[in-house]
Structure formats: C-alpha cells, structure tokens
Amino acid sequence: MSFETISVIGLGYIGLPTAAMFASRKKKVIGVDVNQHAVDTINQGKIHIVEPDLDMIVHAAVTEGYLKAVTTPEPADAFLIAVPTPFKPCNEGEIPEPDLGYIESACNAIAPVLKKGDLVILESTSPVGATEQVAQWLATARADLSFPQDAGDEADVNVAHCPERVLPGHVVRELVENDRVIGGMSPRCSTRSVELYKTFVQGDCVITNARTAEMAKLTENSCRDVQIAFANELSLICDKLDINVWELISLANRHPRINILQPGPGVGGHCIAVDPWFIVSKTPIEAQIIHTARKVNDSKPGWVVDKTKMAIVDFLQENSDKTAKEITIACYGLAFKPDIDDLRESPAMQIVHEIASFHTGKVIAVEPNIHQLPSSLEQVELQSFDVAKSTADIHVMLVDHKEFKAESLNSAYLVDTKGIW
Template identity: 35%
Template sequence: MSAVNVIGLGYIGLPTALMMASHGVEVVGTDYNKELVATLNAGQTTFKEDGLDELFAKALKSGIKFTTEYQVTDTYIISVPTPYDNFSKKVDACYVVAAVKSVMEVCQKGASVVIESTVSPGTIDKYVRPEIEKNGFVIGKDIHLVHAPERIIPGNMVYELLHNNRTIGADDKKIGEKVKDLYSSFCQGEIVVTDIRTAEMTKVVENTFRAVNIAFANELAKICRHDNMDVYEIIRICNMHPRVNILQPGPGVGGHCISVDPWFLVGDYPSLAKVIDEAMRTNDSMPDFVLERIYEIMKEKNMRSIDRVGLYGLTYKENVDDMRESPTLQLLESQKRHLAPGLKVYDPFITYDVVENQYHDLDTFLKDIDLVVVMVKHNEIKENMAKLRGKYVLDCHNIICDLPDVYHL
C-alpha cells in the first residue's frame, strides 16, 4: 500500500495520522494551514492532549511527514470540520467538498477516499459523489468512496482511538473490508462494515442521544430550581433504579460533536425532529440560565458590581485546551448583549488572551473576585478547593463539598 494521505490535521485528523504512523502505516499529513504544518515539522504538537506528545514522538520515529500539498497515493482520509448553518441548521459541507475537489486533482484511478468528518445522512450522496463525478471519475470503478466517522473525544483521544468500536460505510463491501484492515492496524475495538448512509446516520444518532439525555438533566435542573429542590439528590436516587441513568446538568454543551451534530437532523428533518430541536434549544439556553443565577446570587448577597465575579474555565470540557462552542464563551457573548461587561475569566489550559479581563494565575484571579462561577471542572479547581473558602461559589458541576456559601444551578 502507498502512503495514506490524511487531509486535515486538527483535533481528529492529527491523532488519527499519528496513530496510524506509529502502528506501521506510511502516512503523510496534509493541511492548508502553513503555520500548523510548520509547527508539526518543527517537532511540536499543536494542542494539548494526554499521551499525544508520546504518540507524536513514535510517529516521527516511524517517518510520518507533514505538508500543505496533497499527495499522489491510493488512500485518502479526509478529516476536516463540518459546521452547521446557524439559520437552516443544515450541515455545511464546504470543507469536505473542497478537500475532495483537491484530492480529485491529484489522485490516480483506483484510489479510495475515506470521509472521517461527521456529516448528516445523505451528505455524501448530495455533495461528495457529484464532486467526484464532475471530475470524470466513475465511483466504484475509478474511485472508491468510504465513510469512517471518527468516534473520539478530546481529553481521552489516544485511549479511545485504540479501544473504541468503529463503523465503516462503503458502497462495495470488499472496499469496506480493505479500509477496515487499515483501521485494524491500531483499533482494538470492533469494526462494523455497513453502507455509507447507515454509517452517516449512526454517528449523528450517537451524539444526538447524548445531547437529548443532557437536555433532560438540564431541564430537570431548571424545574428543581423553580421549586427549590435538590436536582442532584433527585438524580442520585432516580439512578438507583436499574433501568434509569440520568446524566448530570451543567452550564451548557460545547465541543464539535454533541453541540453540533444533532442540529444536522433538525436541519434535514425540521418537521420530524421535534424532540431533538427542543433538546438542543434547552442545552443552548444553559449559559443564559447560569447568567441569571449569577444575578440572583449577587442580589441575595448585595453585590453591586459584576466585576467582582469570576468565571473559572474557558474550555468546553475539563482538562483540555479545546474552546470550540464553549459555554463560557457563549455566556460572555450573552453578557455583552446585556451591556454588562466586567466578568473576570481564568482557565489554566488557556495560556494566551482570548477574552477581556482574562487571568493566567489562579491565586491572582481569586484575589480579585468575591463570587467564583465554576464553569469547567478542571482537576486544578478540584485540587484547590480550600482556596475557595471565604468566597461565594456557583458550582455548575456539583463538585464542591464541605464549603459554606456554595450555590448550584
């Protein structure tokens, strides 16, 4: 087999390329971002992730290469972003189509094009096939089309790449089995081969299930707050039932999976995806709900200035540096619309300035505020709870105990 050309070296493409290379596959990684490619060629990773640096070192030793150029080879793995249109909620496949177009300009007949990017059901039929056929290739003869949606999450990428089950969707089962063999070079989980549209749907449904489950917990939090009930105790008791597993409420949903993928179904099936639509709106409302709780606590404690309030955490989840769709950023944007700037912000994983009033040291941050809003449950805050003594705390994750003046959602 010739080298595998992995297109897109972001949160999904880079770990995938490194994992393949470290398991004996010849890999060339391609990205249009010259600065990113230069950083990788200088021997440095472009984001923080447990085990990523070690994996990077192994891949470099195995000969992985990074470039801005598309390669002439027989296998392409496309792992580029798939945002959604804010108005229609439909998937925006422009990055996938652009990557496929560039592949068509260099690939040889017989090549397999594997789409790893998460897309809505029918996206490959609607956007990818026409782009391939436009270039004069016959799909199934000149070009083989495959969908192998990623199934990993920041914070645990290396482990999940190795152990998670995978789905391979292909027109031709023989091609699907060939791509399965490629992923089997590192994947220890079960790999299922099916058709492309089923693979598209299963990935979106997985994330939609989680989003709806989270929305139920968030709605419970709002109901319990309205009548002064303890949502965490209620969930704890309910989950003692053998067939109940309610998730925990939180300040919002971020990242590029749960906060995005379910909208694809809403966009494509607006008259059918009613529960999903309402669940997504519930999750999207949580940053505003946190902001309301902040104002309630300020009023109760006679705090007159919001510049004595600090948000702990900028990332969308704990112990990563990924800020995509971050609830904290959503809350700050909402606060701007209320014309009440002044909230202070700190995150140990974000070492550069991204917002106003941002701090880079926990002690300095805490010294300048009276109310701490725990937006992200980084290990750092769990290990420094004693430093919160004497502060008012809005704990959005129910992680703080044995301290006075702790509020919840």
C-alpha cells in the same frame, strides 16, 4: 491491495491523532492542512493541540520519517478527509444547516492526485448523503476515473464513510480500542476500508452502508444530547422548587434502571452541540424530541448568565457601599468539557463573553489548559485559581476541571453549574 502511503486531510483534533496512529505502525503518512502554522509545528515533531500522549507519538513519527505535513495534497493510496463541518449562517430561531464547504474543498484538493486503486474515506461528521456527495464531487472533477455510484465494486476509486467516535482527552487510546462503523458505497469499498483501519484499530470494524454510518454518528450524539437536556431541565425545575438537583439525581440514580447524567452550563464541543442539528435540518417535522433537547441545552447558558446577574444584585444589596463597577466576577473554566483545551462550541465561552459584555467591573477567567485567551474575550483577564479565589466577589463555576475539584471555594455569591463546590 495494501496501503503504503496514507494521506489525512485536516490535521486538527481528529486528523492529527489519526495520522499519527497510522505513522506509528510504520506507514508513510502525508498530513495535509491549510494552516501553515500547524504544518510547520508538526514538521518540527511538535503538536498544536492538547491531547495526552499525542506529542510523543507525533515526535517519534516525524523523527523516524513516517509522518510529514504539507499544505497541498500529494499522491497516496488512501485519503481520509477529517475537516470541519460547521453551520451555514442563520438567523436566531432558524434551524441551522450544515456547511459542507470544507469537505468540498478537500475533495477539490485531492482530486488532481487521485489514481486508479485509491480509497477515499470521509471521517468528518456529516449529514446523511454527504458521502454520496463526496463521490459525486470527485467524479465531476475526475471524469477519467470511475466511482462507486456508477461502477459499484468495479470502480477505479472506492469511497466510504467512517465517523470518528473518540472522546477528547482519550483520543489516542480510543482510536485503537473503539469499534468503528464502516459505511462503504459498495461492498468492496467497505472491505478495503476495514483493511485500512485494521492497521491500528483493535476494536471491531462493523460494516454497513454509507447512509447508515452517517446516521449512526448523528444518532449517538443526539442520544447523549437528549440525556443531557433531561438533566439540564431538571436543574431548572429544581432551582425553581428550591431542591438540590445534585442530591436529587444521586437519589434517583439509586434505582437499578435509572442513570441520569449531571447537569451543566450547556452543551459544547464539535459533536454533541452540532450533530443533532444535522438530523433536525433534514427531518424537521419528525425530529421533535431531538429538536427540543437542542433548544433546552442551547438555552442553559442564558439561564447561567441570568443567575450571575441575580448574584450581582444580591451582592449590591448586602454591600451598599459598592457599585457594580467595583465588583469582580471570576469564571472557572472555558473549555467545552473537563481537562482539555478545546473551546469549540463551548457554553462556558458563551457565558463568559456575555458576562463581560454587560458587566462594567472586572471579569476574570480561570482556565488551566490554555495560556492565552481568544480575541473574543479581550475584556477578560486570564488568572490563576488562587488570584481569582482571593480577589473575586462573585464566582461562576462552569467546567469541573481536575484542578478545580482539588480545591474548595466557599462563597455566598457562587453560581455553581457543576455541583463541585
């Protein structure tokens, strides 16, 4: 069965590019989101996120009539769920647990319009067992239809998991080129999912079961988290031993079998800073290294804040005529990684917020990819690089955006977490 109409639930950083790629192949695509502003923006042929080349694709798809956005699901042949999976509230020191509330809401929303022959794919990064939970929620809502947990290949509705594996800033290209892991709840679920993704995916679509597909995405990001934690721990050690960590890593990487990553202010984003907890929460006894890596990376922002406090002390000792209230601190970068506008789980955001909370003087943020600061940084001024460079007393480099790499900044009071100055 071919897929003539495709519905994407959740039009964020993954859902909208995915919807746009299907629409670019002349498929009718119905995007669904609870955010009315996002829906209205997309229906104007514009985008509400920053992602290279996506604006042109969305504009063409909307103009040609292949893509529309709505707030309530409509009938389709395939439904892709791409909604957030945040954490449940927890106390400091507790292991965060994933909150599947958005996924459950998406299931409840699409259930009334499901019909025999439909395919439902969970793209949201999820803990192991979430795809089976999706199938159960749908089965409970639609007792008149059969699902693969009971009917296998004979199910009326097929269900599968296919995690996204794209890099923000390169999403359009990687959606097409990257391999996809397809985890169906039955062989037919997998086969139909491959057929759907081959609409635009040029990479291989590798078939496995749903649980392994879920674990594959969590494993990829946990591996990356462990590697970053090693680099971040090295930076703490080198700071204590008065060794240049950037030079050290460069020297170590000359070994043919060593490839140490670069340290930074922590780990952010909707994947690497989140996904390892999905493993730890399910298997807290077994996931020792993964858990330790999370703790190392989560502690790095606090270390940066402490280094900033030390810079303030040093400045006051050298400038006895000034008070802390007269000191201006400039923080360079707010996004969770270079050259994007995505602030989700950003360690830079956490650091700037903490600095603004304790510092009595002015705090400036320089973020070339946004035009307005979030409400959580209401005490902070958004300024240009030139203003920050010329007016700040203390400089905190947090994100190595291309605009910053093209500049130079020499200061005795510089906290450089990226080693570019």
